[in-house]
Amino acid sequence: MLINRSDLGDGDGTVPKISAIPIERSENLDNFFIAEQHGGLQNQAQVLENLLNNLRFSRFDLGSVRGSEPQTAISLSLDDLYLADEAITLRAKLIGLPDSATKLKANIQAVSHEQAALTLDFVEQEKEWMVAIADLQPGLYRVTVQTENSSDRAPTPVRDLFEVVNKSNF
Template identity: 35%
Template sequence: MDTADRPTALADTRADLLLFPYDFRLGVRSAAERLHTEIEDRLAAMCGTEREKAGRVVVIGHSMGGLVARYWLGPLGGADRCAALITLGAPHRGAPKALDWLVNGMLGGGVPFGRASAVLREWQSVYDLLPRYRMIAQPGGTPLYPYELGPAVTARAPGFSARAKAAFTLHEEIREFWSRPEPGIALPKVTAVFARGHGTLHRAAVVGDRLEVGDKDPDWLPNSGWGGDGTVPAISAIPVEADSDRNAWRAVPVKHLALASAPEALENLAMITSPSLSAVLGDTPQSPWLGVDLDDVLITGTTPSLRVRLLGAERDPATRIHAE
């Protein structure tokens, strides 16, 4: 394992396990370029020929890290180096929470965080996380992409339309590669670990010069009622090319941050690196779970509102839910 992320440590370019931190603020493309350099340096130290470098890498990416990995694999040409990609709650199709923060600003317990909102509007990463599907209802018209919003709605985010369009183009670059890979390049196996059932911002609506964003699933999109992990809708956490590949889906009951340590990642890694193991198929957790809706930010001294739903089982008079 490489410990180069510690200030006093030197990088071991022959380490076979790499923790890859990156500057979230700079966005997907910047982080992917760094990842490309890092992997190429390490493969050069470990492998003598180009043939030996093929299929040597397995990537586990949480949240935006999944997008970083897919950009490296696609537009930056890393696919022939990679055997498999495991994403954990990755917003392959974007996260409506990013749209809400950019247009309406951050709220905590109903209190606006003006300075934090202004800072977020300067970060390319938040634009890169905008939904790349039509999730904004408008009166009497076709649902909109975020970059199609008018200036009156996005007045608090200067330059929103251009930056949102650039972010959409980035997602299209990823999709283009995965739908039509270069000749002779074998696509790595992709496993998408995601969560369902938790209240997750998913649908927006233009109301006058305002944008209302809520957790009701868009009724014009498939799989209504799935919800998500509290940050990323479940349908967004499944990459486009895996739409019909149920074997690539792994549903878990935890929320977004907890997905980073989900045991399913290591289980899938074992399946990939140990041919004798057989895959566990299906997209439903093995036992019932709780869908939890709770604000990300709570104000000290206030009473939080918590909503809990039993999922994966029918509730009857004998059912008991215990909080620990």
């Protein structure tokens, strides 16, 4: 029960100070209050100074990062817009894995209209993976690229959007 704690009654004009602390953080010693409207907190000098000090004094174990295995990833390259009469070429690179360690697959799903999804295999060409897609009708598409295997070392799938338009739309 709060007795004689008038300082906890007023807050920032939105909620009382006591209501601004999540119950699970109420035992922590790092709670502080700033007399500022919610919309201005990101520019308040005390908030910025506190953030800077937390960053300065936080500890990060670089040894554990340097000694760990490299992260695996898929780097996907495609244009945002294609004409309906041009081939759509998706390019990808495997990062942190030998290129021959796995194969890449693309799943192309229409977003703007009904159309069956396409699943296509990338072909490796000079340390790059490529797949060409022809005859997609105009519309918006979501592509998901992932490795054929799903082991612990496999990179997470990557996603992107692209659009196919008719020349007459320009």
